[in-house]
Amino acid sequence: MIAQSDTETDAKYSDNFSVNTLTNKTSETLKSSATPLARNHWAQKHHYPTDKYNHNNIIETRVAKTNIAQTNMQKISIDCQSASLAVEAAIAIVINGIHYAVLMASPHQLEYLAVGFLFSEGLIQHSHELLDWEVTQLSDIENYQQFTQDSFIKERFIRDATDESFEFAQSLSSLQDYDIYVVELVLNQRCHQRIQAQKRQLAGRTGCGMCGITGLTQALPDLSIYRQNRQKTDTPSLDCLLAIRQQVDAMQHTHQLTGAVHAAATMYNQQLYLFEDVGRHNALDKLIGWQLRHKVEISCVLMTSRLSIELIQKSIRGRIPWLVGMSAPTSTAVRVAERYGLGLAGFLRDNRVTYYSNYSDL
Numbered sequence: 001m002i003a004q005s006d007t008e009t010d011a012k013y014s015d016n017f018s019v020n021t022l023t024n025k026t027s028e029t030l031k032s033s034a035t036p037l038a039r040n041h042w043a044q045k046h047h048y049p050t051d052k053y054n055h056n057n058i059i060e061t062r063v064a065k066t067n068i069a070q071t072n073m074q075k076i077s078i079d080c081q082s083a084s085l086a087v088e089a090a091i092a093i094v095i096n097g098i099h100y101a102v103l104m105a106s107p108h109q110l111e112y113l114a115v116g117f118l119f120s121e122g123l124i125q126h127s128h129e130l131l132d133w134e135v136t137q138l139s140d141i142e143n144y145q146q147f148t149q150d151s152f153i154k155e156r157f158i159r160d161a162t163d164e165s166f167e168f169a170q171s172l173s174s175l176q177d178y179d180i181y182v183v184e185l186v187l188n189q190r191c192h193q194r195i196q197a198q199k200r201q202l203a204g205r206t207g208c209g210m211c212g213i214t215g216l217t218q219a220l221p222d223l224s225i226y227r228q229n230r231q232k233t234d235t236p237s238l239d240c241l242l243a244i245r246q247q248v249d250a251m252q253h254t255h256q257l258t259g260a261v262h263a264a265a266t267m268y269n270q271q272l273y274l275f276e277d278v279g280r281h282n283a284l285d286k287l288i289g290w291q292l293r294h295k296v297e298i299s300c301v302l303m304t305s306r307l308s309i310e311l312i313q314k315s316i317r318g319r320i321p322w323l324v325g326m327s328a329p330t331s332t333a334v335r336v337a338e339r340y341g342l343g344l345a346g347f348l349r350d351n352r353v354t355y356y357s358n359y360s361d362l
Helices: 006-016 062-072 110-120 141-148 152-160 164-177 189-198 238-251 253-258 280-294 309-317 331-340
Strands: 018-020 027-031 038-047 077-086 089-095 098-105 130-138 180-187 262-268 271-277 300-303 322-325 343-349 352-357
Touching: 038 253, 077 253, 089 110, 089 189, 098 110, 098 189, 110 130, 110 180, 110 280, 110 309, 130 141, 180 189, 238 262, 238 271, 238 300, 238 343, 238 352, 253 271, 262 280, 271 280, 280 300, 280 309, 309 322, 309 331, 331 343, 331 352
Parallel strands: 027 271, 089 180, 300 322, 322 343
Antiparallel strands: 018 027, 038 077, 089 098, 130 180, 262 271, 262 300, 343 352
16 A cells, blocks of 8 residues: 555545535536445524524614513423534544544545645645555544554553552543544654654644644744735626535535534635535645645635634645635734735625635736
């Protein structure tokens, strides 16, 4: 499996994930029967009957307020129902035997996530620098012990605990509350040297793309070498963006089921490629990893989230010409996008979009 071709890699990938393609072939959705993206949980829904409590009828008059007060005193309906919730897993990234990072992410497309994450971290420049990879799910105490036997978890308990065997076992038992996957990667020697120079322990949070980073120069890097030529960047039209948005809405299967995941999507050869994750930065890393593995150039990426600075930095590193969001960018995101020539647009909703940078040719 070392130094395998793209065809061999795709074959191995298909062993883990089945491809679910609609008849119009507008999107690639990768799922694994062994790695569920959502689970059902029982929940109680408390609500007023819809025909008795209508916010649209609230008006600023004494009579309306009296009616609302009376409505609130009416009996609340309680429904017991099964709710589909997105799976949020701990993804341990191990590079050449080094425990490098732990990401909280959706447990699918993990090769793409790992490759995109390493690229965004500056540890790899090309996909061929990844020589080998393996994904393992930790499912029981024996798996946990095997994985942690040389890790910082056991070292800490052996060093500090008065009764290390009891506390270590108790710690391992608590891990059963989590979905845990280990992505072991083998990179070439040059990349290994970068890892040793930048080694850290990163405990990732779902909503944060900078967790674990210490030092302003690492968090706010100079991206001048990735500066793009504005004159060569075509501005995507409103009609084009709305068409992509429509396909994204139709293909966000996990979001439709759970309401709890973001997506990064792009058009390539008239086909939509969609990557969902509980973390918006993870979704973009998956798309970048897919781009590197398949050696393709793309012109525009659509995000279902707001556009914060870590998404801008990842897009600039990935030489993505345009980043478009369904929500707003931050002021820092716009300033950095303008500085490095990244086209940026937001509020892609209904029949409108707002361009913030690189729109002089409109």
